[in-house]
Amino acid sequence: QVQLVESGGGLVQAGGSLRLSCAASGRTFSSYAMGWFRQAPGKERESVAAISWSSVNKYYSDSVKGRFTISRDNAKNTVYLQMNSLKPEDTAVYYCAARAGPSTLIGTAYDYWGQGTQVTVSS
Numbered sequence: 001q002v003q004l005v006e007s008g009g010g011l012v013q014a015g016g017s018l019r020l021s022c023a024a025s026g027r028t029f030s031s032y033a034m035g036w037f038r039q040a041p042g043k044e045r046e047s048v049a050a051i052s053w054s055s056v057n058k059y060y061s062d063s064v065k066g067r068f069t070i071s072r073d074n075a076k077n078t079v080y081l082q083m084n085s086l087k088p089e090d091t092a093v094y095y096c097a098a099r100a101g102p103s104t105l106i107g108t109a110y111d112y113w114g115q116g117t118q119v120t121v122s123s
Helices: none
Strands: 004-007 010-013 018-024 033-039 046-051 058-060 068-073 078-083 092-099 117-122
Touching: 004 092, 018 033, 018 092, 018 117, 033 068, 033 078, 046 068, 046 078, 058 068, 078 092
Parallel strands: 010 117
Antiparallel strands: 004 018, 018 078, 033 046, 033 092, 046 058, 068 078, 092 117
């Protein structure tokens, strides 16, 4: 069982930056692939980024590629999402997720989910 708690969301102006964190419980965090997803009001959940347990493999959705960076610190049981050059269309609730398998941007492949953190980007 893995419990995930996101933090770092907030209100930021367009062009600004935020760093989201996702703290995981459990001794096997380092064996899990991690992903970030988001859901805006009235829209379906979409993938943002994913990272393998070793950090060797990283994947990004086209909408955030070049602006967002996913990373993890297995010693701290934490995965991060650095978000730069934020746009109003990045406004959403951001969720982290974990899976015991290869990293993927497919949300349905993930077994554990956090409660989400709100990111609001003003124009």
